Amino acid sequence: MGEAKRRTKVDGSLKIGAKNPNLGTAMTPQQYAEEWEISSSAFDKNGHYKWMAEQFCNGDVVLEVGCGSGLGTMALCEKFNKIISVEVSEECIDRTVATLRSAGVAYEVSDIENMNSDTITSSSKVSVLHASIFNEGIKSKITGGNFSAIACWLFGANPYTISDHYGSTPQRLKGSEISKYREDAQRHCFQLGEHILVSGGIVSMVNRMGFAAGATEPEFINALSDEYKVLSGSAYTITPKNTVIRAIDSEMKSSRISYVTSQLSNLTVLTSTVAVRI
Numbered sequence: 001m002g003e004a005k006r007r008t009k010v011d012g013s014l015k016i017g018a019k020n021p022n023l024g025t026a027m028t029p030q031q032y033a034e035e036w037e038i039s040s041s042a043f044d045k046n047g048h049y050k051w052m053a054e055q056f057c058n059g060d061v062v063l064e065v066g067c068g069s070g071l072g073t074m075a076l077c078e079k080f081n082k083i084i085s086v087e088v089s090e091e092c093i094d095r096t097v098a099t100l101r102s103a104g105v106a107y108e109v110s111d112i113e114n115m116n117s118d119t120i121t122s123s124s125k126v127s128v129l130h131a132s133i134f135n136e137g138i139k140s141k142i143t144g145g146n147f148s149a150i151a152c153w154l155f156g157a158n159p160y161t162i163s164d165h166y167g168s169t170p171q172r173l174k175g176s177e178i179s180k181y182r183e184d185a186q187r188h189c190f191q192l193g194e195h196i197l198v199s200g201g202i203v204s205m206v207n208r209m210g211f212a213a214g215a216t217e218p219e220f221i222n223a224l225s226d227e228y229k230v231l232s233g234s235a236y237t238i239t240p241k242n243t244v245i246r247a248i249d250s251e252m253k254s255s256r257i258s259y260v261t262s263q264l265s266n267l268t269v270l271t272s273t274v275a276v277r278i
């Protein structure tokens, strides 16, 4: 993506480096992409993306929600014939493109406006779609794509994207919007899955989470499974055996993503929940 385009977008309605009285100085989209690249390299090095992909069978087409620096995309390449990756951040798309290019993976990038039905049937292994997953235009453009799965892994966003979504500014974020944004996006993925997934298709949700003090592993898994049953609605089967957890190394329990650090201070595990479309 061109530097000029990025500057126009950032300098237009968003004040970069905005100070928030409760949360500190907002991380810019560029900083967020850089920090995520560091975090996701550690995830990759520790085999976590491979583990996420191992939780389900091979399939035809997968919709990836937020590609970050492209390392999750690479793991999905091992399991699916085609990856459609929806990503809102130009800065993250730049990093994903660099990852795919250096791995020799065929890719293309389109904007939602110039995307057409050829995008989901094109021979490129990965089609990156520059759009927000909340964009209502996506559903009609990708319907009929023979999707076996939706992967929503480690979803999150920079403060500008989050505040923009709620019609606010980074200065006015209270902090609670960060987890609400993730929950809204995950609910949205389940709803999208009702339209685009083949029967028996799956939605894969991966999060970093902390145990509540005193909780056992089965209690933790049952509670998470129940939460996803509510979030996903009646079109999916979710049972506790669809959720697995994995320890993460101590250096990955906290995040370098500053606006998020305080929210994630007690992280202990990665969780993977697979919902099956009825």
Ligand SMILES: C[S@@+](CC[C@H](N)C(=O)[O-])C[C@H]1O[C@@H](n2cnc3c(N)ncnc32)[C@H](O)[C@@H]1O
Binding pocket: 036, 040, 065, 066, 067, 068, 069, 070, 071, 072, 086, 087, 088, 089, 092, 131, 132, 133, 134, 152, 153, 154, 155, 156, 157, 158, 161, 185
């Ligand atoms: C924390 S990163 C995780 C990336 C990747 N799934 C992984 O596991 O490495 C979250 C990604 O979701 C993207 N994102 C945030 N909001 C989005 C939205 N509304 N639509 C599409 N992508 C979004 C962010 O820009 C970022 O690249």
